[in-house]
Amino acid sequence: MDTLVDINNVRKVYKRDAFEVPVLNGVTLEVPRGDFLALMGPSGSGKTTLLNLMAGIDRPTAGSIFVDGKEISRFSETQLASWRARHVGFIFQMYNLIPVLNAAENVELPLLLTKLSKKERREHVHAALGIVGLEDRSLHYPRQLSGGQEQRVAIARAIVTDPTLLVADEPTGDLDAKNAQETLDLLQRLNTEYQKTIVMVTHDPKAALHAKRTLHLEKGLLVNGYNLDTMASA
Amino acid sequence: MRFLKLIRRNLFRNKLRAILTMLLLAVIFFFVATLLAILDNFESFSNAGEGANRLVVQSAISLANLLPYAHEAKIRALPGVVDTAKLQWIGAYYKEKSNFFANFAIDVDKMPTVFDDYKVDPKELAAFQADRRGALVGVDLMKRFGWKIGDRITLKRQIFPFDPELTIRGTYVHPVQTTSVFFPIEYFDQSLPAQTRSEVGTIWVKVKDPKQMAAISQQIDAMFKNSDFPTETFTEKEFQQNFMSMMGNVKLLFTAVSTCAIFMVILLAAITMSMSARERVTEIAVLKAIGFEQRLILGIMLTEFILLTLIGGAIGSFGAHFLFLFVDAGKMTQGFLQNLGVHAKTLAVCMATAAGIGLIAGGLPALRASNLRVVDGLRRVV
Incomplete structure (x- = not known):
């Protein structure tokens, strides 16, 4: 499998007033095309920052990020915006639909x-609403949908341009168990049936079990040695 | 065009706030359009005789002091003068004081030469000139009172001790002055007490060459400088402006009031637009995340804010426009504001100002929103 995302020794430091807060301390990671990767770790470990960097909505302080052969860490803001429009689909924890537009809009x-x-x-x-099973709700506004349906609309929005990479930040974090399961099943189907490369940040070990592999971050570094099965049954 | 739906929906996302803001703008722009229309009205009054090559001679002391008829012949004899006409403002009204309009006693035989911009049917002019108590009436005034040629009207005194009893013999058409009444100065003169006869407020001078107007003006004033009745001569525009300035510096007052109103509405619009932008921080971050560029976000938000002020401005200024089409401001203001209307130029000024308010008030919130970093916007809990 060829590499879609290639992250080399990436560091990220945030400046908060006079202080510098290191978030990623030299992360190196490859995500093959067609992978479904779960990123786990405690709060503040840098998993969302890593996700944001590979999705091109943030820039690394040092290191390089290649996606589909292009070094996005060198792109300007305008280039990044244009690149994101063509290559990245976003799924957020809080769905983040535009309330004044209906599902189709x-x-x-x-x-x-x-x-x-x-x-x-x-x-x-x-077609996108068909994949997430919401063709009949296309004219409904977000306030007229359940949380699970909102998230499925958000997934349809993420896949409608047929992006190279899907990034999901805690996609089940605001859902009940049933809707969370449906959302994860949908993501898994997108990965297996439609060969979408997905990187998902989650706190939930059960959610991570739907991914093909899981990586852990702690204090801005990737760590190994976690036993997912044990964590999921805990 | 493809973003219009998003703009339109965002514009009315908080309907109450949007409607209240538009109403506020509408009220302010109704007010501003009306003030501008009044100024426009004054301006057109001042320009009424533009291109007519006329000088107006009045007493150097004040307009209330009269000049002897003898001055007229001396002025007419000056080289470059085509003709002269005596004109006296009467200040009478019709039936009630609210029916006020300009009425003048005039040298009727001089009207075709000195006031050649007043178009009169030749037969009606002949009838007017032949009748000692004949009246020539502006077409709009005829409509206002439903008068017909041949009607007898009596004007009530205010300044001079007589009530002109007139028979309408004709109508005139003029680009600006459409609501006046003229009648023969002989009738006026002979109705006054003997000791005040043969005196007139103004002598109007038709000049052949507009380039000579300044020189002739100086010659006239020099000629009467040491007489008992010194004169002051103005171009028609200066005369009308002096007449208007008797009310004080209305233009400055109206401009100051309009500027204050617009400044106030800019501040209020800026508050509304800042609130609107702030509420949407996360949505803007999402739009940027899915590929909307900074310039596009800026354009969408500015369009929305400018549309808001344009709609409010249009309701107010076009509201004033249509109101004055159907409401007779002359009647409401006892004849003070004749033919008041919000014209195309005023509407254009109002709409440009409304767009400017949207740009100024919405510029900063839109710029801040468009400059928002995606990660900051997604993290923000509003």
């Missing part, structure tokens, strides 16, 4: 940045 948002015609956009939206 929310899913259509990333397509507005493409040259697709209105008809083509409608077809893509219909």
Whole structure:
């Protein structure tokens, strides 16, 4: 399998007033194309920061990040925005749908940045909502949907442009067990049926079991030696 | 165009706030459009005789002091003068004081030469000139009172001790002055007590060459400088402006009030727009995350804010425009504001100002939102 994401000795330091807070301390990681990777670790370990870096919404203080052969850590803000529109799909913990738009309009948002015609956009939206099983809710506004349905709309928005990489930050963190299971099953299906490369940050060992592999971060470094099965049954 | 739906939905995301803001803008712009229309009205009054090559001679002491008829012949004899006409403002009203309009006693035989910009049907002009108590009435005034040619009207005295009893013999058309009444100065003169006859407030001078107006003006004043009745001569525009300035510096007052109102609305709009942008920090971060560039976010937000102020401004200024189409401001202001209207130029100024308010008030919130770092926006709990 070829490498989709190649992270080399990445460091990230945040400046908080006069203080420098190191978050990532030299992370090196490869994510093969078609992988479903779960990133776990305690709060403040740097997992969301690592996710943000590979998704191009943050920049490393040092080191390099290649995605699909392109060194995104050298991109300008404008280049990054354009790159994200074509290559990354985002799934957030709090769904982050636009409340004034209905489900179909929310899913259509990333397509507005493409040259697709209105008809083509409608077809893509219909297909994406079909994959997440919400064609019948396309005209519903976020307030008219359950948490699980909102998250599925968010997933449809993330996949509608057929991105190279899907990043999910605690996608089940705000869902009950049933909806969490459905969301994870959906992500797993996207990975197996549609060969989507997914990187997911989670606190939940049961959620991580849906991934093909899990990596742990502690104090800004990747660590090994965790037994997922034990953690999941705990 | 493809972002219009997003802009429109965001514009009305908080309907009550959007409607209240638009109403506030509408009220302010109604007020500003009305003030500008009044200034416009004054301005058009001042420019009424533009291109007519007329000088106005009045007493150097004040407009209330009269000049002897004898001055007129001396002025007419000056080289470059085409003709002269005596004109006396009467200040009478029709039936009630609220029915006030400009009414003048005039040298009727001089009207076609000195006031050639007042268009009159030749037959009606002849009838007017032939009747000692004839009246020539502006078309809009005819409409206002439903008068017809041949109607007899009586004006009530305010300044001079007589009530002009007139028969309407004709109407005139003029680009600005459409609500005045003219009648023969002989009738006015002979109605006054003997000791005050043969005197007039102004003598209007038609000049052949506009380049000579300044020189002729100086010659007239020099000619009467040492007489018992010294004169002061103005161009028609200066005369009208002096007349308007008797009310004080209305232009400065109106401009100051309008500026204060607009400044106030900028502050209020800025508060509303800041709140609106702040509420959407996370959404903006999400839009940026999925690929919306900084400039696009800035454009979308500015368009939304400018639309908000444009809609409010349009409701107010076009509201004033339509109101004055149907409401007779002349009647409401006892004849003070004739033909008041919010014209295209005023509407354009109001709309440009509204867009400017949107840009100024929304500029900073939109810029801050567009500059937001995605990770900061996603972390922020509003």
